[in-house]
Amino acid sequence: MRRLLVTGGAGFIGANFVHYWLRNHPDDRVVVLDVLTYAGRRASLASVERHSNFRFVRGDIRDQALVEALLKEERADTLVHFAAESHVDRSILGPDAFIETNVIGTHSLLKAARNIWLKENASSAFERHRFHQVSTDEVYGTLGPDEPPFCETTPYAPSSPYAATKAAADHLVRSYHRTYGLQTTTSNCSNNYGPYQFPEKLIPLMLINALQGRPLPVYGDGQQVRDWLYVEDHCRGIELVLEKGHVGETYNLGGRSEKTNLDVVQILCRHLDELMPDAAYAPHISLLSFVRDRPGHDRRYAIDTSKAKAELGYQPQEDFESGLRKTLAWYLGNELWWRALLDAHYQDWIEAHYGRRARNGTFQPYSSLT
Ligand code: NAD
Numbered sequence: 001m002r003r004l005l006v007t008g009g010a011g012f013i014g015a016n017f018v019h020y021w022l023r024n025h026p027d028d029r030v031v032v033l034d035v036l037t038y039a040g041r042r043a044s045l046a047s048v049e050r051h052s053n054f055r056f057v058r059g060d061i062r063d064q065a066l067v068e069a070l071l072k073e074e075r076a077d078t079l080v081h082f083a084a085e086s087h088v089d090r091s092i093l094g095p096d097a098f099i100e101t102n103v104i105g106t107h108s109l110l111k112a113a114r115n116i117w118l119k120e121n122a123s124s125a126f127e128r129h130r131f132h133q134v135s136t137d138e139v140y141g142t143l144g145p146d147e148p149p150f151c152e153t154t155p156y157a158p159s160s161p162y163a164a165t166k167a168a169a170d171h172l173v174r175s176y177h178r179t180y181g182l183q184t185t186t187s188n189c190s191n192n193y194g195p196y197q198f199p200e201k202l203i204p205l206m207l208i209n210a211l212q213g214r215p216l217p218v219y220g221d222g223q224q225v226r227d228w229l230y231v232e233d234h235c236r237g238i239e240l241v242l243e244k245g246h247v248g249e250t251y252n253l254g255g256r257s258e259k260t261n262l263d264v265v266q267i268l269c270r271h272l273d274e275l276m277p278d279a280a281y282a283p284h285i286s287l288l289s290f291v292r293d294r295p296g297h298d299r300r301y302a303i304d305t306s307k308a309k310a311e312l313g314y315q316p317q318e319d320f321e322s323g324l325r326k327t328l329a330w331y332l333g334n335e336l337w338w339r340a341l342l343d344a345h346y347q348d349w350i351e352a353h354y355g356r357r358a359r360n361g362t363f364q365p366y367s368s369l370t
């Protein structure tokens with residue numbers, strides 16, 4: 001039986017992980033620590049709030065005393081670290097919060113874990129412990145069209161402030177293992193999609209814009225490639241790392257599902273047309289607009305999952321079509337959840353990020369593609 005402290009458990013992947021874990025390990029204790037930034041939603045945890053083994057604590061990962069108290073009083077032996085500032089575009093507009101949470105926050109967690117799990121008179125319950133760092137493929141930088149996918153030995157070469165802070169955090173985790181013997185693992189995962197994703201990321205943004213008849217803003221030429229993974233497959237991958245992964249090791253997780261952004265938007269629009277042929281905005285692809293590119297935009301990510309497959313038996317269960325169908329069904333059935341997010345803060349973000357692009361005349365009609 002495990003006792004988990006899950007940081008960032010009210011965010012997209014964290015909430016999916018908490019649901020997944022309590023469904024598959026109902027006797028384990030799961031304590032979520034989340035400060036509830038714009039991206040963290042208590043509503044995403046509504047269905048587990050009454051679970052006898054679940055507890056929610058609102059707090060900051062940089063609060064080392066709080067984390068130490070939680071690890072001790074909950075006798076937590078496993079820390080799964082999701083909490084982060086996670087959006088690349090926001091890191092370009094304001095990197096400071098990314099340094100604070102992703103670097104200083106991760107270091108604070110490492111110090112707390114070391115103090116509680118490794119100090120001389122630490123409880124024998126902590127002899128086996130695990131600090132799992134949830135990281136990203138973005139630390140590896142960008143790939144050319146014919147380059148082999150990222151593997152665990154690909155050198156780090158982050159492009160955005162977001163990716164650089166995740167890289168720094170990964171290095172700190174590794175250093176706490178090598179120097180102090182903290183029992184760590186790291187997973188570097190590709191782009192996730194699925195329920196509870198904040199509508200600033202590509203798939204939920206395009207979906208919610210399409211439902212409202214708003215433009216679908218594709219950056220640059222839309223030929224950037226991402227490797228898409230349904231979020232539950234990521235959760236399953238982390239479970240495998242916790243159960244079978246070797247301490248001190250890193251595992252790359254991905255969907256083996258490379259798609260250009262333009263393909264993703266076209267597939268999404270096709271699904272929407274099929275589900276809602278009489279919608280006012282059908283065919284939804286007519287809403288597509290090309291806008292100014294993201295600075296430092298990585299051209300291609302792809303993940304080699306052979307280590308996770310060989311050592312852990314990792315294998316995604318959803319392909320892009322089936323995962324996308326599930327995702328659309330969830331958003332269409334949970335309109336209250338996403339409508340609550342479209343508040344003044346959200347509108348401010350949309351205006352700050354896309355408004356200037358539109359006003360500068362950089363929106364181009366879809367017909368300019370041909
Ligand atoms: P998210 O932005 O949806 O959620 C982040 C959560 O962290 C939110 O609930 C937020 O309130 C919380 N948080 C932020 N700062 C905090 C702080 N200082 N203290 C406590 N809580 C804080 O992010 P996500 O997309 O769910 O990503 C989760 C993790 O997975 C991140 O570490 C991210 O780097 C990594 N990751 C994400 C993806 C992806 O496609 N989304 C892919 C690979 C890796």
Ligand code: DAU
Nearest residue numbers: 086087088136137138190191200201202217218219224261
């Ligand atoms: O690869 C893993 C990473 O995936 C995670 O570490 C990040 O936390 C997560 O946000 C995601 O980063 P991306 O930058 O790849 O995701 P995003 O959804 O922001 O963008 C996906 C692609 O779509 C990217 O090439 C940029 C493009 N895009 C995005 C938005 C929001 C557009 O063309 N238009 C948009 O409006």
